[in-house]
Amino acid sequence: MAPGNALRPLLVGQYQPASVPAIRRFGFELPGRTDSVARARRLIRERMQRWGLGEDLFDTVALVASELFTNAVVHTASERVLCELHDVPGQLRIAVQDQGCPPGEPRLRQVSAEERGRGLLLVDAVSSAWGAHDAHPGPGRVVWAELALGPVRSAGGDPGTGRPC
Numbered sequence: 001m002a003p004g005n006a007l008r009p010l011l012v013g014q015y016q017p018a019s020v021p022a023i024r025r026f027g028f029e030l031p032g033r034t035d036s037v038a039r040a041r042r043l044i045r046e047r048m049q050r051w052g053l054g055e056d057l058f059d060t061v062a063l064v065a066s067e068l069f070t071n072a073v074v075h076t077a078s079e080r081v082l083c084e085l086h087d088v089p090g091q092l093r094i095a096v097q098d099q100g101c102p103p104g105e106p107r108l109r110q111v112s113a114e115e116r117g118r119g120l121l122l123v124d125a126v127s128s129a130w131g132a133h134d135a136h137p138g139p140g141r142v143v144w145a146e147l148a149l150g151p152v153r154s155a156g157g158d159p160g161t162g163r164p165c
Contacts, residue, residue, distance in 0.1 A: 024051055024087040032078035032099070040069045040083055047085060053092070057149065060126050064145045065094050067119035071143065072098035078140070091128065092147045100140040 026047045030036035041062045048058055065083065072081045078099035086093040123130050123145050130145035 023089065025084065027082060027084040029080050029082045032073050032076070032081050034070070034073055036073065036081065037066055037069050040065055044083075044085065051087060053087075053149070057092075057147070060147060061092065061094065064123050064127060064147065065096070067123050068094060068096040068143050068145065071119055072096050076140070077101045087149075090149055092149055093144055094147070095142050095144040097135050097142045098140045099138075100135075 028040070028043050030039055044061060044065050045058055048061065053061075069081060069083060072078055076098040080099065082097040084093075084095045084097075086095070120130075126147070127145040128148045130143070132141050132143040134140075135142050
């Protein structure tokens with residue numbers, strides 16, 4: 001899928017409260033390779049700029065997205081990895097979906113005990129919430145994280161409420 005508004009079912013939709021309307025959503029799919037992590041960061045930076053989200057947020061969003069995307073690439077047999085940003089008032093949700101590993105297949109790379117877990121510890125430290133669930137339909141997992149934001153600014157909207165004038 002080319003970068004743009006997600007055409008696939010919401011990766012995070014089943015966990016979004018019905019009373020909170022989605023403001024903006026952006027999804028993309030990249031090859032399951034380590035060099036795709038940098039491309040994902042660039043796409044996220046461009047989208048955040050288009051949405052008017054502050055540059056000060058980018059480092060945290062990039063850290064979370066990089067860790068989730070890297071985990072999908074390194075720890076699964078995914079040929080493609082999907083990423084989605086979902087912006088609602090007061091929070092930005094990042095979701096990454098991998099294709100999983102076939103049953104009984106070894107992981108692509110075994111890591112030592114010293115290397116394991118640092119990425120999700122960082123995600124936990126900077127996120128207001130995070131979790132994972134099986135991808136439906138099909139194989140794989142979706143790992144998501146939410147970041148608390150200040151007041152959302154809509155293009156031409158009221159900066160205090162995040163709503164159009």
